[in-house]
Amino acid sequence: MNARRFAIGAVTLISTAVVVASCGGGSDPEPQPPFAVKIIAINDFHGNLQSPGTFGVSTAVPAADRPAVGGAEFLAAYVAKMKAANPNSVVVGAGDNIGASPLISALFFDEPAVEALNRIGMEFTSVGNHEFDKGSAELLRLQNGGCKVTNGTTDPASCRGATVGTPVPFEGAKFKWLSANVVKTSDGQPLLPAFGTKTFNGVPVAFIGMTLKATPTIVTPTGVAGLEFRDEATTVNALVPTLKAQGIQAIVVLVHEGGFQTGSLSDINGCEGNLAGSAIAEIVKKLDDAVDVVVSGHTHAAYNCKLPNAAGRLIPVTSTPAFGRTVTEIDVTINPETKDITAVTAANRLIARNDPATPATAAVASLVTAYNGLVSPIANQVIGSHTVTLSNSRTDKACNMPAGDLIADAMLDATKAATFGNATIAFMNGGGVRNPGYGFAQTVGEGDGNMTYGEAFTVQPFGNTLVTMTLTQQDLKDVLEEQFAGCKGQGATTTRVMLASAGLKYTWDGSQACNSRIRSVTLSSGGATETIVTNGVLANPTKTYRVTVNNFMATGGDGYSTFLKGTSQLGGAQDIDAFVAYMSNFKAPKAAYAPGARTEDAGSARINRTGGTNCPTGADTNP
DSSP: OEEEEEEETTEEEEEEEEEEEEESOOOOSSOOOOEEEEEEEEOOOTTOOSOOEEOOSSTTSOGGGOOEEOOHHHHHHHHHHHHHHOSSEEEEEOSOSSSSOOHHHHTTTTHHHHHHHHHHTOOEEEOOGGGGTTOHHHHHHHHHOOOOEETTEEOTTSOOHHHHTSOSSOOOOSSEEEOTTEEETTTSOBSSOSEEEEEETTEEEEEEEEEOTTHHHHSOGGGGTTEEEOOHHHHHHHHHHHHHHTTOOEEEEEEEOOOOOOSSOOOTTOOGGGGTTOHHHHHHTTSOTTEEEEEOOSSOOOEEEEEEOTTSOEEEEEEOOSTTSEEEEEEEEEETTTTEEEEEEEEEEEOBTTOTTSOOOHHHHHHHHHHHHHHHHHHTOEEEEBSSOBOSSOOSTTOOOHHHHHHHHHHHHHHOSGGGTOOSEEEEOGGGSOTTOBOSOOSSSSOTTEEEHHHHHHHSOSOOEEEEEEEEHHHHHHHHHTTSTTGGGOOOSSOOOOEEOTTEEEEEOTTSOTTOOEEEEEEEETTEEEEEEETTEESOTTOEEEEEEEHHHHTTGGGOGGGGGOEEEEEEEEHHHHHHHHHGGGSTTSOOBOTTOSGGGTTSOSEEESSOSSOOSSSOSOO
16 A cells, blocks of 8 residues: 545645556556457445345336346356457446445344455445444454454354354455545544556556535444545546646546436437436546546435536446445446557446346355345234335325435334333424335245335334434424424435324424424324414424434434434334334234324324425425
8 A cells, every 4th residue: 555645725635646557467568459448337236235126227127127236146157258259357346345335244233244245346345424323443353354253252144254254353345445635633544545546558547535525414423533534636636637737647536426317218328317416426526637437325316327527528427226226337448559548438237136147156145045035034924914005105295205204203102101202293304214215025035015124124124223312392393393404404406305203293484494494293192282483473482302312313414403402301112123122003903003093193194395396305395
């Protein structure tokens, strides 16, 4: 490793560059013709060792015609096939390789995800926000190897290599996580290398890795303690002179930030709307003209774009739809005389499991099978049942979400007793309700409508704990106003509507000014209904309530800073444990859970809205 100095803003940092041995031969004294390099990219893998289901190249493909995709063993096979097509190749990622993972990886501290990516051939990847879910110390352990120690002893869920056929102790990542814009506040040094380089036929290519600057607003504060997250474009541009001083002209940015296509087709190789107004488009338009390619992620949206940089030149910007469902194949042409990238073609490819020309990679399949054998007895336990699919999508213009309602109800049920919090209200953050929600149709034998522990964990994988606190009416209205982008001074750039437990109902109006969008709030409890807000006015601002949220929200996550005002806080169970206990109320022979059946709901939606046509996904609260 080589220590290099570079400046970001007015502060000089030490950046550690990771250098990978050259591919191809040494320099040739005769002029060389241009040659091709293949960049193979993924993003937002989230420990999905197994297939996440079916997927189509666009929404135009009927559901019945979408093939089963993904799975680490097939991702490995497609990567190997692409590498075989060009020995000048490199495998990279754009963050969120771990975190919010299915039980098969999460139960073992995401060591399975790292071991799988090692065998897939990952070389460089940016950090994502989920790399910080368990804090920087745990991220460094996953990078460097070693067993997870809990209370002074090795945790029994860690270092399972003797059973699954991997080294003991845990081998750590053979690839390099890169974090150019993540700086330790203690000494001003980068947490991880800012960039890595790989040389092809004597020409070095640099890969700069970063996560989104807003990571502290979407990660539990303890996960990012002691770290500063700097501006993405400023960080890249400050590195360009350093790279050029080392003779590097070919630059690829791996950034965990993204956007969405604005059309309805959402072809995996489309760019409908050119990601207009998205965070990634704003970053790209500030990038130095030296940057040749941007591999992005975070939004779990596929696109294949060419967007203008600071000089107005269109550069490729790619992203896959997460979970190993596709891989991006990027072919670049390099001029060995100028050492720069002169042409780029990119395509997102489905990781189809039914292609006879691309069979699964046996070594990775064996790893997945072994971990599945360890986790299956836990994952396949039926915990309850439900009458219909409970989606984690926003189902109406007011932003209701059936899966989120169920989780909020479970949170309240776990903390309503006086000894556990005496709560009358619970809120769940929508971003914490993961794909695919709770499906009704089942395919692995547990029976339609039955929910297994593994399915529940997949939807709620963070291991958060419940926190009950006292809030005033004023606090309640303030935190509801904080849901909307830029309101109450919380600085979030997207609208994030919370899900409430049964009994709490509110109406919002996106056409109103910030801090005036919550028009009415009522609370039904114990057979009585109380009015908290009418026409935007509080009935009794100082009256208090006991409110339950998860620890991510309680510590200001997602920009809900008002929860920091909560008093008389009381910790509770893990969210998944509370959920399992609640679902036992709906386990046969008891009646299955049915949405909207709670008497407190009185047969109507918990979130209502004046005006508007659809739930906002960005800054606009009144689309």
